[in-house]
Amino acid sequence: MTIEIIAQARTEQGTGASRRLRRAGKLPAVVYGVKDAVSITLDHNTIFYALKDEAFHGAVLNLVIDGQTEPVLLRDAQMHPFKPQVLHVDFQRVDVNAPISAKVSLHFVGAENSPAVKLNASVISHVQNEVTIRALPGNLPAFIEVDLSELKGGQSIHLSELKLPEGVELVEVLRGHDGVVAQASAGKRAAS
Numbered sequence: 001m002t003i004e005i006i007a008q009a010r011t012e013q014g015t016g017a018s019r020r021l022r023r024a025g026k027l028p029a030v031v032y033g034v035k036d037a038v039s040i041t042l043d044h045n046t047i048f049y050a051l052k053d054e055a056f057h058g059a060v061l062n063l064v065i066d067g068q069t070e071p072v073l074l075r076d077a078q079m080h081p082f083k084p085q086v087l088h089v090d091f092q093r094v095d096v097n098a099p100i101s102a103k104v105s106l107h108f109v110g111a112e113n114s115p116a117v118k119l120n121a122s123v124i125s126h127v128q129n130e131v132t133i134r135a136l137p138g139n140l141p142a143f144i145e146v147d148l149s150e151l152k153g154g155q156s157i158h159l160s161e162l163k164l165p166e167g168v169e170l171v172e173v174l175r176g177h178d179g180v181v182a183q184a185s186a187g188k189r190a191a192s
Contacts, residue, residue, distance in 0.1 A: 003061045005061055006046075007040040007041060008066060009040055010039045022085070029089040029090065030090050030091070031072060031093060032093070047077075051086065058104050058105070058142055059140065059142065061073070063091060071094050073091065073094055074090075095137075099135060100136075104130060104132075106145075108124075109148065114150070116151050119153070124185075125184075131172070132170070133168050134168075135168040135169065139165065145163070146182060148182060158179065159177070159181060
């Protein structure tokens with residue numbers, strides 16, 4: 001799935017120019033990396049609703065600036081403190097032939113079938129909700145699934161136990177850290 005974003009280069013800079021853009025339903029943004037940084041303008045509503053899609057946060061996006069396409073990653077989105085409004089977005093250009101680091105969310109499945117829950121009435125805690133991976137831009141997964149169905153009371157699942165797609169590495173494991181992803185409390189045996 002390829003996500004395409006249409007943008008226009010902008011020349012006006014500063015707080016006043018950004019406010020005028022926002023009042024007109026536009027969104028100020030910046031593209032940086034590899035070449036010089038470029039200030040751009042996006043349609044606010046398109047980005048606002050795209051940010052609700054999990055794939056938008058971890059996928060390589062095709063950013064079309066005045067007709068020229070560049071592969072980019074979403075790096076930051078600043079939201080208004082109480083209004084449903086995006087204030088600013090940062091994108092980073094990527095080289096499709098060089099590995100990059102990106103954050104990917106974890107999807108936990110199978111907790112209801114876990115012996116920890118079924119037999120011991122344990123509580124399963126999600127210690128991490130996202131991990132940093134290293135991969136070629138074309139190999140970036142939308143998420144990594146964590147199977148909890150074999151987890152027993154008092155046990156935990158570590159980063160090294162995650163099943164990763166082909167060509168994807170966990171940055172923490174590469175650095176020698178094997179942190180806990182999820183753990184089950186010791187629980188209590190149900191009275192018969």
